[in-house]
Amino acid sequence: MTQETPPRGENTRLEIIRAAHDLFVQQGYHGTSMRQIAQRSGIALGSLYNHFSSKEEVFHQVFFTFHPYHWVIPALLESTGTTVEEFIRASVYRIWAAMKDQPDFLNLMFIEIVEFKSAHIGELYEILMPQVMQIIQQLMQSSSGQLRPIQPIMLIRLFIGSFLGYYLTEAAFAPVAPPEFSEGAIDQFIDVLLHGILNPSTG
Amino acid sequence: MTQETPPRGENTRLEIIRAAHDLFVQQGYHGTSMRQIAQRSGIALGSLYNHFSSKEEVFHQVFFTFHPYHWVIPALLESTGTTVEEFIRASVYRIWAAMKDQPDFLNLMFIEIVEFKSAHIGELYEILMPQVMQIIQQLMQSSSGQLRPIQPIMLIRLFIGSFLGYYLTEAAFAPVAPPEFSEGAIDQFIDVLLHGILNPSTG
DNA sequence: CCTACCGATCGGTAGG
DNA sequence: CCTACCGATCGGTAGG
Numbered sequence: 001m002t003q004e005t006p007p008r009g010e011n012t013r014l015e016i017i018r019a020a021h022d023l024f025v026q027q028g029y030h031g032t033s034m035r036q037i038a039q040r041s042g043i044a045l046g047s048l049y050n051h052f053s054s055k056e057e058v059f060h061q062v063f064f065t066f067h068p069y070h071w072v073i074p075a076l077l078e079s080t081g082t083t084v085e086e087f088i089r090a091s092v093y094r095i096w097a098a099m100k101d102q103p104d105f106l107n108l109m110f111i112e113i114v115e116f117k118s119a120h121i122g123e124l125y126e127i128l129m130p131q132v133m134q135i136i137q138q139l140m141q142s143s144s145g146q147l148r149p150i151q152p153i154m155l156i157r158l159f160i161g162s163f164l165g166y167y168l169t170e171a172a173f174a175p176v177a178p179p180e181f182s183e184g185a186i187d188q189f190i191d192v193l194l195h196g197i198l199n200p201s202t203g
Numbered sequence: 204m205t206q207e208t209p210p211r212g213e214n215t216r217l218e219i220i221r222a223a224h225d226l227f228v229q230q231g232y233h234g235t236s237m238r239q240i241a242q243r244s245g246i247a248l249g250s251l252y253n254h255f256s257s258k259e260e261v262f263h264q265v266f267f268t269f270h271p272y273h274w275v276i277p278a279l280l281e282s283t284g285t286t287v288e289e290f291i292r293a294s295v296y297r298i299w300a301a302m303k304d305q306p307d308f309l310n311l312m313f314i315e316i317v318e319f320k321s322a323h324i325g326e327l328y329e330i331l332m333p334q335v336m337q338i339i340q341q342l343m344q345s346s347s348g349q350l351r352p353i354q355p356i357m358l359i360r361l362f363i364g365s366f367l368g369y370y371l372t373e374a375a376f377a378p379v380a381p382p383e384f385s386e387g388a389i390d391q392f393i394d395v396l397l398h399g400i401l402n403p404s405t406g
Numbered sequence: 407c408c409t410a411c412c413g414a415t416c417g418g419t420a421g422g
Numbered sequence: 423c424c425t426a427c428c429g430a431t432c433g434g435t436a437g438g
Contacts, residue, residue: 030233084401121379162364162368168367172315189361195351196396197350249424
C-alpha cells in the first residue's frame, strides 16, 4: 500500500525542485530567493523547510535530479554502429535530440563551478565515471585500430569537451552571430572531433 | 600636463575593478556585495559610487577590462608558422601561456551568461569579430588547401569551442579526476582539433 | 502546511 | 572620500 502510492509530499517536493531549477538557471543561485521558489511552487515560504533543510540542499537536489547524465548514459548504451564513426555519430545525435528539452543544462554547471566552487563535483564524478568508463572501454575494445592511440579517460574528456565547446559557443554567441555561425554546427563539431580541421591529403 | 599624469582617481578606479574581479570570479555577481568590494579596495562603501554609478556598471567594466581578448588577439597576431598546423600550434601555446596568469577567466563568462543573460555579449561581439575575422581570413588565404572546406566563422567557433572545452573540463573535473585526465591534455586537444580522434589509415 | 516574525545584510544615498 | 542612514529583502524559524 505504501509501496504503490508515492509518499505524501513527494509531489510537492518534485514541484519545488522543478520551480527551483527554472529559477536557478535563469537567475543563478544567489540571484534566486527562497521566497521566489515558494511562490512558483505555490506554497508558503515556511513550508519549503518541511522538504529541504536549507537553500543549499535545494540546489543539491536540483543539480543531481536535472543533471544530463540521467539521459546521456542511456543514450550511449542504446547507440549502435558497425564502426567507431557510426557509433559516435549515432551517440551525438541521440544526446543532441534529448538535449533540446533542456537547453539550459549548462547553467547548472556554471552555478556549480562559480557559486559553489565545484562542491558537488566529487559526488558527481563517483556516480558518473564507472558507467562512462565501461562504455568507453567497450568502444575501444571493439574499435580495433580505428581510433588513434588515446587514453580512455582522455577520450571521454575530448568527447565531453567537444560537447561543451559546442553548447558554450552556442549559448554565448549564437544570439548575436550571423546564421552561418549556427547552421550545421553540430555536424561540423562531430566532423572535427572525428577527422580534425586539416585536409589529410596535404601535410 | 593633464595628458602626462593619469587623471585623479584612476588608480582607485583600477584597484576597485581589480578587487571586484577577484570577488566576482570567486563568488559570482549576486554572491558579492558592494561592501566586500569596498573593503578589498580599501575605501568606504559610499566612495564606490564616485567611480561607478551602480553595481552593474562595476561588472560591465570588470568584464571588458579583464576579458582575455586583450591578450589573445596580440598572441594570434604575433604567431607565425610555415604551415597551418605550425601556426595553430604556436597560437595555442601563446594563448595557453598567457592564460596561466588568469585561470579564472571562464568564470566571468559564466556570470555573464547566467546572471546577466548575456547582456554584454553583443558589445563584445562588435569589438571582437572584425579583428578575429581578419586574422582567420589571412590564415585561410595562405593555407592553400591545407584546411578542409570550413566557413571562416565556423573555423573561429571550432577554435574557441576547443579552447572552452579544454578549460571547462579542466575546471570541472581536474580536481577530482586522476592525473591521466590532465597530463598532456592541451596537446591532445590540439591534435584532435587538427587531426581528429580517428586513425586515418582505416575507414 | 501557513502566518508572522527574527536579526542580518543588501544596493544605494544624503550630507558634509 | 567618509559617516550614517534609508527602505527592501534576505535565509531561516517559532508556534500553531
